[in-house]
Amino acid sequence: MSILFTVGYEGTDIDRFVRTLKAAGVQQLADVRAVAVSRKPGFSKKKLSQRLAEEGIEYFHFVALGDPKPGREAARAGKFDLFRSIYGDHIETDAAQDALQDLKDTVSTAATCLLCFERDPETCHRTIVAREVTDQLGFNIFNLFADDPERYVRHAAKLPRFHPSESVTAA
Structure with a gap:
């Protein structure tokens, strides 16, 4: 079975973040932030896409899959059900459904990681997006934590890998 990675950049820096992606074998990063601007150096869209390109990782931004402002505010306030x-x-909006289809097409081609800010995948919308994608493609989800890339380097042989021949699109 193939894999879809997710990662948040909270609590890390750009160097550890990139090392984590490379250790996991990520070839594409799908940014699912509504606003791809960050106070953390290196994580705004332009700088991030440039750095990833230097590392051989393709960058995509799926704005329509970002969490709308009221959702971000509810999450920040700890109102996770809201x-x-x-x-x-x-x-369920048309724009998000169109972007979700584009994301599914992208994910089917290479090892992809969904990006958002939150470190904890259970309190981030990227997990909802990942489930939508993996339910249709038959992929598994693997959550990366970018604050300690060495754990993935040490255990590289045990990491799940992307297998394009197992995706629905490739079938």
């Missing part, structure tokens, strides 16, 4: 409800409504 956040999930808001995002659940959002992901």
Whole structure:
């Protein structure tokens, strides 16, 4: 079975973040932030896409899959049921469904990682997006934590890998 990675950049820096992606074998990064601007150096869209290109990782931004402002505010306030409800409504919009289809097409071609800010995947909308993608493609989800890339280097042989021949698109 193939894999879809997810990662948040909270609590890390750009160098450790990139080392984590490379150790996991990520070839594409799918940014699912509504606003790809960050106060953390290196994580705004332009700088991030440039750095990833230097490392041989392709960057895609799926704006329509970002969490709308009320959902982000609910999550920040710890109102996770409200956040999930808001995002659940959002992901059903035509724009989000179109972007979700584009994401599925992208994910089917190479080892891909979904990016958002939150370190904890259970309190981030990227997990909802990942489930939408993997349910249709038959992929597994593997959550990366970019604060300690050496754990992935040490255990590289045990990491799941992307297998394009197992995706629905390739079949």
